[in-house]
Amino acid sequence: MVSWSEGSSSSWDDDSVTKPEPYLRQVAFQSTDTDRRFLACAKEKVEEKCCYLEWIDPEWSVAMQFCIGQLWSMHDKENDDKIRENLKLLGEEKRKMEEEVRFFKHDFSKLVADKEEAINELGSARLAISDLKEEIEKKKLADHSSTNLHQVLRAKAEKEWD
Secondary structure, eight states: OBOOOTTSOOSOOOTTSOOOSSEEEEEOOSGGGTTOEEEEEOOOSGGGOOOOEEEOSOOOOHHHHHHHHHHHHHHHHHHHHHHHHHHHHHHHHHHHHHHHHHHHHHHHHHHHHHHHHHHHHHHHHHHHHHHHHHHHHHHHHHHHHHHHHHHHHHHHHHHHHO
16 A cells, blocks of 8 residues: 555544544555555554544446456456566476476486496506506516526536636
């Protein structure tokens, strides 16, 4: 509700009516009383409210009330249509997002599977490298021992020649 100022023209000038203090000057915004001014109790606490309400402007004619009612019905229908359209759009958006999440989950599970396979291949490669290092060490030892044996035989042969 909207308030109206002191300077507004008013058909209410009767000082004999007891108004509560404080009171609010309001303008009705909805229903068939749209745009009618009224006074209402300004107390905010429920237990203190005095339920005071006094219309300042006269009641609209039946034809005017019917027209205002029709306008509010049109307004409500338009709002309902907008809400339905927004819900439809939200439903479509939700469906798209759910599909994207499904694709994301599929891609993620494929990524995890590929990573696990790469880890397994890395483990196999490390084992193969370890085995190859072991073989190299054995060959080095064999080469070293054959070199030592060869040196011993050569030294022996040299002694015999001398």
